[in-house]
Amino acid sequence: MPVDDTVLMRRMVEGDEQALAAFYDRWNSLVHAVVLRILRHRDDVEDVVEEVFWQAWRQANRYVATRGSVQTWLLTIARSRALDRARATKRLREDPLEIESGDAVVQQVSEGDASTDAEFAERRVIVVAALADLPPEQREALEMGYYSGLSQSEIAERTGQPLGTIKTRMRLAMQKLKGRLQVLREDAR
Amino acid sequence: MTPMAHEEARDSLEALALDALDENERGVVLAHVSGCAICQQEVAALQATAAKLSYAVQPVPMPAPQRDRIRARLLGRVVADRKHAAEVNPSASSVILVPNHGTARHASRHWLESPASWIAMAASLVAAVSLATLYQVTVERDNIRRTYQYVTGRPSQVDSLRAALEDRDRLIANLTGPQVAVVTLTSEGVRAPSARMFWNQTVNAWTFVAHNLPAPKAGRTYQLWLVTAKDKISAGTFSPNASGDAVVRATYNLPKDALAAVAVTDEPSAGSAQPTTTPFIVGTSGTR
Numbered sequence: 001m002p003v004d005d006t007v008l009m010r011r012m013v014e015g016d017e018q019a020l021a022a023f024y025d026r027w028n029s030l031v032h033a034v035v036l037r038i039l040r041h042r043d044d045v046e047d048v049v050e051e052v053f054w055q056a057w058r059q060a061n062r063y064v065a066t067r068g069s070v071q072t073w074l075l076t077i078a079r080s081r082a083l084d085r086a087r088a089t090k091r092l093r094e095d096p097l098e099i100e101s102g103d104a105v106v107q108q109v110s111e112g113d114a115s116t117d118a119e120f121a122e123r124r125v126i127v128v129a130a131l132a133d134l135p136p137e138q139r140e141a142l143e144m145g146y147y148s149g150l151s152q153s154e155i156a157e158r159t160g161q162p163l164g165t166i167k168t169r170m171r172l173a174m175q176k177l178k179g180r181l182q183v184l185r186e187d188a189r
Numbered sequence: 190m191t192p193m194a195h196e197e198a199r200d201s202l203e204a205l206a207l208d209a210l211d212e213n214e215r216g217v218v219l220a221h222v223s224g225c226a227i228c229q230q231e232v233a234a235l236q237a238t239a240a241k242l243s244y245a246v247q248p249v250p251m252p253a254p255q256r257d258r259i260r261a262r263l264l265g266r267v268v269a270d271r272k273h274a275a276e277v278n279p280s281a282s283s284v285i286l287v288p289n290h291g292t293a294r295h296a297s298r299h300w301l302e303s304p305a306s307w308i309a310m311a312a313s314l315v316a317a318v319s320l321a322t323l324y325q326v327t328v329e330r331d332n333i334r335r336t337y338q339y340v341t342g343r344p345s346q347v348d349s350l351r352a353a354l355e356d357r358d359r360l361i362a363n364l365t366g367p368q369v370a371v372v373t374l375t376s377e378g379v380r381a382p383s384a385r386m387f388w389n390q391t392v393n394a395w396t397f398v399a400h401n402l403p404a405p406k407a408g409r410t411y412q413l414w415l416v417t418a419k420d421k422i423s424a425g426t427f428s429p430n431a432s433g434d435a436v437v438r439a440t441y442n443l444p445k446d447a448l449a450a451v452a453v454t455d456e457p458s459a460g461s462a463q464p465t466t467t468p469f470i471v472g473t474s475g476t477r
Contacts, residue, residue, distance in 0.1 A: 015271075017264055017267040017268075020263060020264070020267065021260065021263075021264060024259075024260055024263060025260075028251060028256055028259070028260075029248035029249060029250045029251065030246070030248045032248075032249050032250070032251045033246040033247060033248050033249040034243050034246050036249055037246050046255055046258070046259060049251070049259055050259045050262055050263060053259075053263055054263060054266060057263070057267065068237065068240065071244075072240045072241060072243075075240065075243035075244070076240045076243070078243065079243055083208070120244070123241070123244045124244045124245065124247075126244075127241055127242065127244040127245045128244075128245050131242075131245055142207070142242075145204065145207040145208075145209035146207050146209075146239065146242050149208070149209075150209065151209050151210060151211045152204055152209050152210065152211070153211050155209070167200065167201075167204065170203055170204055170207065170209065171200060171203045171204070173203075174203035174206065174207070174235055174238060174239070175203065177238050177242070178234060178235060178238045181238050181241050184241055
């Protein structure tokens with residue numbers, strides 16, 4: 001039976017590098033995916049994936065279970081470090097995220113995914129379904145802000161849409177997601 | 190900066206949570222949020238929502254060589270980090286040592302009761318302490334600084350290098366700053382241990398640098414003491430490296446005129462609340 005993330009985190013705080021190894025083995029595919037979504041160059045991706053886990057190791061004592069799951073904490077670090085690198089190097093991916101249908105994700109989950117776990121897969125089903133339900137123009141604005149780290153004015157410039165339109169789309173998208181994603185439990189596991 | 194009305198700020202909170210505001214607008218919105226409990230609550234909820242968006246990404250396994258390379262580097266960094274920490278700031282749990290020098294053999298146990306006897310003993314001893322450690326730290330700092338400049342285009346390594354550089358800068362400041370008092374500790378013997386304590390009185394940082402320390406016996410450790418007229422205050426236990434060198438760093442708030450002496454004793458591996466043996470190396474306040 002796999003060791004809970006919170007147990008691994010506690011062992012990491014205590015300086016157990018085998019816990020870091022286990023944590024890395026469990027989540028490297030997901031962190032890689034998030035970083036790969038934001039960065040284009042292989043060397044950048046490799047560096048940032050390493051730094052994400054190094055930061056998790058060094059700052060494991062800062063994780064507060066009541067504020068959310070370990071997964072969310074780790075993915076937030078991954079996105080932040082990837083955007084830092086992207087902004088420093090001006091090398092962003094700008095291709096849109098391919099949003100799958102909820103059915104496709106459910107199919108993947110039912111087939112199993114050795115690199116993650118059922119709880120992650122369940123969360124993924126919900127988030128993908130919520131994104132899929134957004135109007136395309138709202139999803140586009142959201143993705144360009146979240147995954148590409150573009151500001152609203154940069155998004156307006158690139159899409160040719162008025163700034164006010166982009167602001168409205170982003171606001172509506174986030175409000176819809178906030179309602180839809182409240183069902184996700186964020187307890188530490 | 191013109192204050193932003195609540196309604197106007199409210200419309201920007203989603204973009205704030207996504208970190209998608211332009212810099213100027215971000216500053217104005219944050220200025221409002223910092224004083225608005227309603228907006229703070231909303232931003233927290235929106236940030237929690239934003240954090241979940243990464244779940245939409247399908248996990249992508251790395252090629253095995255890349256995956257294994259990163260794993261090996263991470264574990265290597267842990268080992269290197271631990272080794273560096275042990276060298277710069279030996280931990281209490283890692284210390285073991287027992288000297289075999291005349292001071293410990295011949296001194297009476299009277300010093301255990303009277304700090305004055307420590308001071309008298311120190312005054313009778315003469316030894317030179319090398320500042321090679323300061324040179325070494327400075328060289329390390331310069332090397333880190335050069336590496337830092339080299340990797341500024343590789344932000345992944347910048348954080349750890351910046352931390353190491355700041356640590357060396359602090360150490361150098363604590364060794365050389367204008368408000369640093371120096372206490373020279375001496376001992377006896379052909380290859381007697383020697384040490385200096387650098388007390389940065391501005392920030393109450395203590396840096397103890399020792400050389401020629403003998404290897405400790407099993408189950409024993411060295412313990413560093415700050416001696417005042419009334420107390421012997423433990424500044425921690427430590428062990429030397431293979432070359433007999435040790436650096437101990439501590440922070441302790443002591444009135445400037447309170448320090449009478451600095452001493453090192455041999456203690457059980459867990460350390461002692463008060464010294465249980467005669468100090469084998471000791472120095473009085475004011476020696477430079």
